[in-house]
Amino acid sequence: MTEGLRARGTERQVTALAIGLAAGFVGLTLASLLLPDTARLGAWLPLHLLLAGAATTAIAGVMPFFSAAVSGAPPAPAAIRLLAVAAVAGGALVIAAGRLLSPPLTGADPPLAGLGGLVYLVGLIAVATATLLPLRSALGPRRFVMGTIYGVAILNAVIGAALGTLLLLGWSEIAGGWAALKPAHAWLNVFGFVSLAIAGSLLHLLPTVAGARISRTRSSIVCFAAVASGPLVAAIGFAITSQPLAVLGAAVLVVGALALAIHGANVLRARATWTTDPDWHRFATRSLVAGIGWFVVGTVIAATSVVAGWSTHEAWRLAPLVAPIGIGWVGQVLVGAWSHLLPAVGPGSPERHAGQRRALGLGGTVRLALVNGGVAAMVVAGFVPELGVLFAVGLVGAALAGVAAVALIGRALLLPDPRVPGSVFGASGGLLA
Numbered sequence: 001m002t003e004g005l006r007a008r009g010t011e012r013q014v015t016a017l018a019i020g021l022a023a024g025f026v027g028l029t030l031a032s033l034l035l036p037d038t039a040r041l042g043a044w045l046p047l048h049l050l051l052a053g054a055a056t057t058a059i060a061g062v063m064p065f066f067s068a069a070v071s072g073a074p075p076a077p078a079a080i081r082l083l084a085v086a087a088v089a090g091g092a093l094v095i096a097a098g099r100l101l102s103p104p105l106t107g108a109d110p111p112l113a114g115l116g117g118l119v120y121l122v123g124l125i126a127v128a129t130a131t132l133l134p135l136r137s138a139l140g141p142r143r144f145v146m147g148t149i150y151g152v153a154i155l156n157a158v159i160g161a162a163l164g165t166l167l168l169l170g171w172s173e174i175a176g177g178w179a180a181l182k183p184a185h186a187w188l189n190v191f192g193f194v195s196l197a198i199a200g201s202l203l204h205l206l207p208t209v210a211g212a213r214i215s216r217t218r219s220s221i222v223c224f225a226a227v228a229s230g231p232l233v234a235a236i237g238f239a240i241t242s243q244p245l246a247v248l249g250a251a252v253l254v255v256g257a258l259a260l261a262i263h264g265a266n267v268l269r270a271r272a273t274w275t276t277d278p279d280w281h282r283f284a285t286r287s288l289v290a291g292i293g294w295f296v297v298g299t300v301i302a303a304t305s306v307v308a309g310w311s312t313h314e315a316w317r318l319a320p321l322v323a324p325i326g327i328g329w330v331g332q333v334l335v336g337a338w339s340h341l342l343p344a345v346g347p348g349s350p351e352r353h354a355g356q357r358r359a360l361g362l363g364g365t366v367r368l369a370l371v372n373g374g375v376a377a378m379v380v381a382g383f384v385p386e387l388g389v390l391f392a393v394g395l396v397g398a399a400l401a402g403v404a405a406v407a408l409i410g411r412a413l414l415l416p417d418p419r420v421p422g423s424v425f426g427a428s429g430g431l432l433a
Contacts, residue, residue, distance in 0.1 A: 014081045016346045016413060018061020019338045021089045023409040025053035026331070030402050033395070043319055045096060047326060052120070053092040055194045055330050056157070060088040060123060062341065064130035066201055067146055069345075073134035080133070084126035091120025098168070117165030124161060128154040145216075145224070149200035152228045156192030160185050160235075183316030184235035190318070190325065191253055191302075192231035195295065198333055199227045199260050202288060206264060209284050209340045211272025219262040226256025234306070243310045250303035257292075257299040264292045280339065280357040283364030287336025290372050294328025297379065323378035327398050332371055335405045342409070348417045356412040367401045374398030 029049040032040050040046060064084070068075040075081070098113025131154070135147045163185045166174040174181060203223065207214045234249025236242075268289065274281040298321050309315040343356035377394025381387040 012065075012345055012347045014078065014085060015061045015065045016342065018057055018085045019342060019346075019409065020413045021085065022054045022058035022061075022334065023338070023406050023413075025049055025057060025089070025092070026334075026402055027406045029054065030399055030406075033399065039100075041099060043322055044099070047318065047322065048092070048096060048099075050326055050331060051190060051194055052095065052161075053089065055198075055334060056092065056124075057085060057089045058334055058338070059194070059197050060084045060127045062201070062337070063127060063150055063197060064134070065345065066204070067131045067150060068134040073136075076130040076133040080126055080130045084123055084130050087119050087123030087126055089123075091116045091118075091123055094119060095168070111169050114165060114169035117161065117168050121158065121161055121165060124154060124158050128158075146200075149203075149224055149228065150197065152232075153193050153196040153200065156188045156196065156232060156235075160188030160193065163188075179313075180239055180241055183238040186316060186318055187231045187235045187238065187249075190231075190321070191227070191299075192235065194330055195325075196227050196231070198330065199223060199256070199295070201337070202260065202292070202333070203263065205337060205340075206285075206288050207267050207270075209281075209288060209336075210267050210270075211274065211281075212267045212270040217263060217266065219259045219266065223256050223259035223263055226252045226259060228256075230254075230256055238316060243306070243315075246306050246310075246315065247303070250299075250306045254296075254299045254303050257296045261292050261296050264289055277354075277357045277361060279361030279364050280343070281361075283361050283368065284336050284340040286364075286368055287332050287339070290368065291329050291333035291336065294324045294332065294372075294375060298324035298329055301379075320382050323375045323382065323394070323398075327371065327378075327402075328375040331402065332375075335402075335409075338409055339405075342412050348415075352415060352417040355415050355418075359412045359415065360408055362408060363404065367404055370397040371401035374401065 029046050032046045032049055035045070061081070061084075064076055064081055067073075094116025095113045096116075098111070098116055101112060128151070131150045132147055163174060163181050167178060167181075203220045204214045206212075230249045230251075230253030232249070233252060234246045237244070237246030237249055268285075271285070301320050301324060305317060305320065306315045309317070339360040342360065343353040346353070346356070348356075374394040374397030377390045377397070381391035381394065384390075
């Protein structure tokens with residue numbers, strides 16, 4: 001019993017560490033936007049800092065936690081969970097540094113970015129181990145559902161990351177076919193991994209945040225099946241230059257996003273009425289729901305591009321997806337999930353958690369207006385190039401919301417525990433004590 005409680009406490013500390021590192025990546029993403037376009041390699045640096053850095057680091061810490069919590073199984077050993085978080089975060093940083101130091105994809109010696117990709121792959125394998133290991137002793141249908149959702153997501157990530165790593169290492173066969181493999185790499189990572197991991201987690205996280213019952217519904221089953229299969233089918237279509245297959249995969253993905261929206265609407269209808277910490281509850285719930293809305297918008301834009309842009313090589317452009325998918329979906333859902341998880345499952349006493357809830361709920365309505373209004377402005381400006389000023393205004397609004405989120409998450413992470421003076425990251429004062 002004591003050993004189990006100790007393992008659970010360590011797991012919460014690893015989760016808090018992952019959230020802290022992911023928030024740091026969000027800060028780096030915002031800072032990268034201040035660089036000239038050529039210095040940040042267009043949209044490459046901010047997108048990779050946000051997706052490969054912030055999103056994947058958060059997933060590396062939270063996915064194993066959800067796997068153990070939802071299945072009721074003991075967590076994986078702390079060393080594996082720490083390796084997953086450290087290798088993913090470290091690999092993403094090295095990839096970014098290597099690309100900035102040597103922008104041309106020539107496989108130059110030493111291939112720093114390629115080595116970072118190898119470390120990143122090690123991290124993904126550790127994430128898979130830490131996530132799937134607890135499910136071996138789980139009981140009931142959740143074992144299969146959780147294992148399949150997270151297993152498919154990580155498999156997509158490994159394939160997508162392996163393609164990018166081989167390119168960074170100078171593999172000539174990959175470099176020669178990169179025109180077809182690049183969109184496959186993007187779809188596997190953005191939709192097949194990050195979006196599937198988030199959507200799969202929301203099937204039980206959103207009811208938890210909203211105070212509704214966690215149940216398996218027709219919409220949740222359709223969501224999982226479609227988001228799990230659509231990106232892989234589309235990626236295969238891109239890789240073999242088959243537009244019908246790519247369109248099919250994109251259409252299936254849109255169906256999955258719509259099913260997730262229906263699931264979210266059902267959860268909202270059954271949600272509880274909270275009597276304490278209303279600002280914190282509202283911010284977390286509305287962030288997740290708004291994020292789902294932008295997921296629908298982003299998948300429709302992506303699918304439309306596949307249909308209309310095939311002959312002009314515009315079918316795989318990620319630039320139109322930066323606002324709805326990168327900020328509105330991934331960024332907003334991550335912030336909402338972190339805001340719920342830190343006080344709900346993080347280390348520390350009830351008094352510390354109460355202080356974190358107050359901090360993370362500050363200015364929630366304003367922050368939601370800034371980020372969602374900003375994303376809407378950027379999406380509109382993306383379709384009307386003459387409205388460049390609107391895009392800039394939207395970006396500033398979303399960036400302000402991001403800065404506030406990083407600051408408040410940092411404040412919550414470093415909030416001392418009233419029961420243990422001078423403590424940080426939990427009641428013991430040490431990260432893994």
